[in-house]
Amino acid sequence: MQLDVAVEKKQGSFQFAAQCNLTGQRIGLFGPSGSGKSTLMHLLAGLLKPDSGHIHLDGLVLFDSRAGINLPPEKRRVGVVFQHAHLFPHMNVRRNLLYGWQRTPAEERHIRPEAIIEVLHLQHLLDRGVNLLSGGERQRVALARTVLTCPRLLLMDEPLTGLDEELKYQIMPYLTAVFSKFAIPLLFISHSLLEMRLMTEQVLVVEQGEIKRQMATEELAQSAWAAPRQGYVNLLRLGRPQPQGDLWQYQWGDVRLVLTERAESEENIFELDAREILLFKRHPEATSARNLLPCTVRRLFTVGNRVRVEVQCGSQQLIVQIVPESMRELELAEGKEVVAVIKASAFRRLL
Amino acid sequence: MSFLQPSDLEAIFLSFQVACTATLLSTPLGIGVAYLLVHTRIPGKSIIEGIVNLPLVLPPVVVGYLLLVLFGRRGWIGAWLLQYDIQVIFTLTGAIIASAVVGFPLLVRSIRLGMESVDPAYRRAARTLGASGWDAFFTVTLPLSGRAVFAGMTLMFARSLGEFGATIILAGNIPGVTQTIPLAIYEYTSSPGGDRKALSLCLVSILLSFVVLLASGAASKTLDRK
Secondary structure, eight states: OEEEEEEEEEETTEEEEEEEEEEOSEEEEEOOTTSSHHHHHHHHHTSSOOSEEEEEETTEEEEETTTTEEOOHHHHTEEEEOTTOOOOTTSBHHHHHHHHHHTSOGGGOOSOHHHHHHHTTOGGGTTSBGGGOOHHHHHHHHHHHHHTTOOSEEEEESTTTTSOHHHHHHHHHHHHHHHHHHOOOEEEEESOHHHHHHHOSEEEEEETTEEEEEEEHHHHHHHHTTSTTOOOEEEEEEOOOEEETTEEEEEETTEEEEESOOOOSSSEEEEEEGGGOEEESSOOSSOSOSEEEEEEEEEEEEETTEEEEEEEETTEEEEEEEOHHHHHHHTOOTTOEEEEEEOTTSOEEOO | OOSSOHHHHHHHHHHHHHHHHHHHHHHHHHHHHHHHHHHOOOTTHHHHHHHHHHHHHSOHHHHHHHHHHHHSTTSHHHHHHHHTTOOOTTSHHHHHHHHHHHHHHHHHHHHHHHHHTSOHHHHHHHHHTTOOHHHHIIIIIHHHTHHHHHHHHHHHHHHHHTOOHHHHHHTOOOTTTTOOHHHHHHHHHTSTTOHHHHHHHHHHHHHHHHHHHHHHHHHHHHHHHO
């Protein structure tokens, strides 16, 4: 997707101005509430009219104040999944799903309803009234309804906010499954850094009605570390496990990890807090921890009484958080060989 | 002597005919006016609203008289209609027009409240799913205000059944042509010895109103369940 935006919009005393030129498939819009994320989303979808400027999507002019072009929402084919789903309460799930599909020109319909119903496991819900759905089911139906319009771009406005933690991580695999299967460009709005890291590759940081920065999501996660009391979580994508005694062994790049938790799918995401990793100068003879990874220090970065250590384990990278005193005792420096020690129970499964 | 006279049955039938026709004809117009008031930004909205609501606060006799002026042989509309051989005053059409004008504000008011209470987010969602403005109105906003439309129709129907002042001026009190239940009761009470007959029609009137209330309650429950 190629998105070129330069717009201005004044709403009461709130002044919004955005300028960006993006290329990518999964882009995040990150910022605190009230920063203008939703305004930008409404401007892109055509639900709000900019005061001036232009919006081009993949070479198509959606809005241009000089040329007097303002495509109505139904002509833009920009899909929106709203925070509160907004399923039509007077229709059952099936009719909600087909609402957009029936209004999509036949030559644009390249996603079959049966396919999305299967991916999102909606089969048993089809004849139900939407008021009888749980929060997670509502979001799945809303997602399917929008995906069926085969949009050029899919906007998701904090679709996971308001769902409890557990449910969030139940829904995310569905989201990733949909995007990898149907290859729809995504603009994901959220104020949760973790959601951003799981869903997007690059982010626009929106603050006070402006796009302040544009960067890779991982870069944002690492820069957030400098703020006081912000930790860092390593996200590890692990394949299908093999049993090893009463534990489970996973392949992580060219490294083998031993975990207490079992995962079922082909790809699983685990989080590992940077503070849960111990560094040793030499290989300890015996330890209760199950993972001892020889690695090389890449970079060191100190903020206050915390040191962030980037280490390379084979082909993979880990971020470790230690205190300055340990750094001195270990004589850490870039290029030094160390052993990272991680308990099998330190990993927490997200997806 | 039987409970009801043959002419009473005629009055009951006429009342129904007038109330049904007035309500059914007004509903599309009422939806249109409510749409204008809720969803558009036309200038002079409050004036339109005032004109629509005026019959609600004016004495029905005044409304009837104004209609008589408009639809009379020399009135603006009356003279024009006469060219096509259509006469309004002292006909069933007149009774229907009187009922429609007096009941219209109740209809619009109810539909409007209903439309205003529909979350605009549904409309926006429909638009992003590919529905044009009209499409979204007919498939989302209108069905979601269905209960309010129905409630408005019930109110208007009940109001039409009881309409007296405007009708007697515009359509007169002609048995078998424009004499509805209230007009028949009026005639009985103003003629000697008509008390008993008036009372029986009053009972019919009470019964009818009660049936309308029950029916509307039952229907709105069914709509709720959907």
